[in-house]
Amino acid sequence: MGRTPCCDKNGLKKGPWTPEEDQKLIQYIQLHGPGNWRNLPKNAGLQRCGKSCRLRWTNYLRPDIRRGRFSFEEEETIIQLHSVLGNKWSAIAARLPGRTDNEIKNYWNTHIRKRLLRMGIDPVTHRPRLDFLDLSSLFNSTQLNLSSLLGLQALVNPEILKLANTLLVSQTENPELLLQKIQENQLLNGQQIQNSLGPNIPNNQTSMFQYNNQLHHQVPEIPNFTPNVSCSSSHQSMNGQIFQENMMLPLQYYSNYSASDASENSTFQSLNNSSNQNSQNFSTEEEKESYCSNFMKFEIPESLDFDDFL
């Protein structure tokens, strides 16, 4: 009935692994392959629990593990996947070749989570924290009166709201489908970038922000879609702010709202452009953070006349 216990915990060593133990484990697995963790410690001459051996191998000794700092693209990918999967570190790791769930989990808790908090984004919900936004500055703006602000919903094309809602529903009800789309897009864009930049950039380095491209490209397919606002940075900001109301962050907030040179009829186009900007490299944490902090800028210029706008 059942299996025998994987190991007798009594008398087994715990704590950090020594180089000698590592060597024994590596040599054994090179000869016999991973698996059968229950018998492995005994056969390899290790005073360890099989579970400990498995963890040591999968999290540290495996030859295909990528060591070193996470790239900006990897970080984007983690944030995007976390917004869909939550704390499913193994599922996230499965989409980041060479990274372990433990490593991603640690990196999330020590770096990304803190950065999002500093940006005023709730790392659990991926939405802005209301206690972070300085709403008073909005209401104190000399050009802004409250009645105009309340009428702002007229700016938003109902079809856009429908699209936003559709995306939200697909994200919450069918995350697997969304993941599939993300991966398809990752592959597609990886190839495109590779074609344009040469063969030295691996596909798995492609920015997850490019998923935005795919979503935005779908917009013209909406029947009777007619963008009803001209494009300026502030209009984008306000639209973005309203547009994302029921959406989780990554599709909107992690894009660069400050993009202002977009073509005339497309808020989405400007977001596309911004996604390319995301492909740049950042050599320091400060640069990354500075760049990311731009996501949260909602500036209302003095010159904005809401009466004309409406």
Added chain:
DNA sequence: AAATGTGGCAACCGCCTGCTA
């Protein structure tokens, strides 16, 4: 130079799921 604080990360713990006898 010593004490204390903080961050990063490897490793452990305990629960859950699926498999096996």
Added chain:
DNA sequence: TTAGCAGGCGGTTGCCACATT
């Protein structure tokens, strides 16, 4: 069918290195 285990997983802990006082 079911008891019981292996393996997988997420959360937590504890150690170490570095920074600050």
